[in-house]
Amino acid sequence: MLLLIIRILFAVISAGAIAAFVNSESPAPPSVVANHPFIAFVVLLLLTQLVTFVDILIPRKRIEVVSAVYFGLLIGFLLSYLSRLALDPVVAPQFQGIVQMITNLIFPYICVTLLLQTKDKFRFIIPYIEFAKEVRGGRPYVLDTSSIIDGRIADVIETKIIDAPLIVPSFVLQELQDIADSNDKLRRNRGRRGLDVLSKLQSNPHIEVKLHEVQPDEAKGMTVDQRLVDLAKKLGGCVVTNDFNLNKVASVQGVDVINLNDLANSLKPRYLPGERLTIKIVKPGEAPGQGVGYLDDGTMVVCEDGGASIGRETDIIVKSVLQSSAGRMIFGRLPTAADR
Secondary structure, eight states, X not given: OHHHHHHHHHHHHHHHHHHHHHTOOSSOOOHHHHHSHHHHHHHHHXXXXXXXXXXXXXXXXXXXXXXXXXXXXXXXXXXXXXXXXXXXXXXXXXXXXXXXXXXXXXXXXXXXXXXXXXXXXXXEEETTEEEOOOOOSSSOEEEOHHHHHHOHHHHHHHTTOOOSOEEEEHHHHHHHHHHHTOSSHHHHHHHHHHHHHHHHHHTOTTSOEEEEOOOGGGGTTOOHHHHHHHHHHHHTOEEEXXXXXXXXXXXXXXXXXXXXXXXXXXXXXXXXXTOEEXXXXXXXXXXXXXXXXXXXXXXEEEEETOGGGTTSEEEEEXXXXXXXXTEEEEEEEOOOGGGO
């Protein structure tokens, strides 16, 4: 609302100032304006409102970019002026105009591009303006294909406990595309789910998702897992995955790994031996007489002598819990008279 009011005031003030200029008698406006006052008024008003149009067209402006352009031009023209003072004594008069034109073009360009390319690599503080290295959170997280298809990373981001940038390598995006184009229906659905999760992450305002372009010749002959580990090393980040084998490969090479299965397991409720659970036995187990059920979070529960209770909800007593990066399993038994 405040911006709208300012834009309206700017338009009204511009119209008044242009009208006063067109109709002024002292000093008299140029003849082309005096002969066509209305056309001149409309053209000049449109020129002033072009600034408002550009302002609306680019709603999100970054102060470090604007400041980099401003100070780049300022420093560039200063260097151009100083270089002309130094070159004038040694340059022939007929070439001084050419030298002035070249320095006025080259130095501002160099300074602006240098500031834009390095604005996140240094700190440059002046009154009310600060260029600072742009680091959100900790080290970047390099996502692999399995973590994107899994989808739980999007739920983790929704909790706002992670503010580090997410890196999606170009070869991971290509692998997702290949899976989504697969002839196999199951693979195709998994690939489309991964692309949907990636789109959800990119639209989340609380996280920064970057697509990292990797040239094919940079990792020629390397597998996708090796390229992920190599990229994480170069960026100083860690790999996010739920692939058990990638987890081991990265750990061996000294790259930190966030395993989504480990993260999920650490947040699940702890069940101690002797606790009572109520589950629905849905299928027989591998051993004779066993029954298998699942908790609401997907944890598998194997019940001794539960094969006769398939299709029914029953209480079980926890005997042990097996937890690993591949997931968690709970082993239990049916209650006896001594447990009641």
